[in-house]
Amino acid sequence: MARFLIGKVLVRDHADGCTSGRIVETEAYPPGDSSSHAFRGETPARRSMFLRPGHGYVYLAYGACYCFNVSSEPARIGAGILIRALEPLEGVPLMRRRRGTDKLRDLARGPGRLAAAMAIDRDLDGIDLCAKGPLWLAASAHPTGAVGASTRIGISREAHHLRRFYERGSPYVSGPRRLNGA
DNA sequence: AAGAAGATTCGCT
């Protein structure tokens, strides 16, 4: 699922305007992974990870940034895919305003920045991403480049798994160069 | 009841 989502388009319909971007970086948090928010079972805040595949799970990281995930296992099984970076497509001026920067490359490079650029917060937690609405997933009109795999960013437990996926060569991917190799 | 860690980002050195 994490690999499948690379190249798909995330669309945000908002009163201020429409924004969208191609997904270029994801991380998998499968069942049994002790670094997953779902590892210790279902709680009110984590319930969206236990919905059937294709629902949004939004959480607040470090009290400062929202992070957006897609549920990825059948109902009652907790798992999700963290969406880490987008290549901006539609609504770039609006994204610039929300992010407070003009640098195209920095608009959605990183999960917190992505959520800010797309105006994603807890209000969108639990939403069905497979139906057109305020936030949904679409197919891309353009072919996807080669997909690379690496270890995940910013975690200490289960750190050795190759569960991060990214489009090779994309300037919109986050992370240190050594993880985004040739 | 209190403390530490966490799927981050920004500003400063």
Next chain:
DNA sequence: GCGAATCTTCTTA
């Protein structure tokens, strides 16, 4: 490269 900001959840007493 390093530390602060900031808040939810989990751990320990």
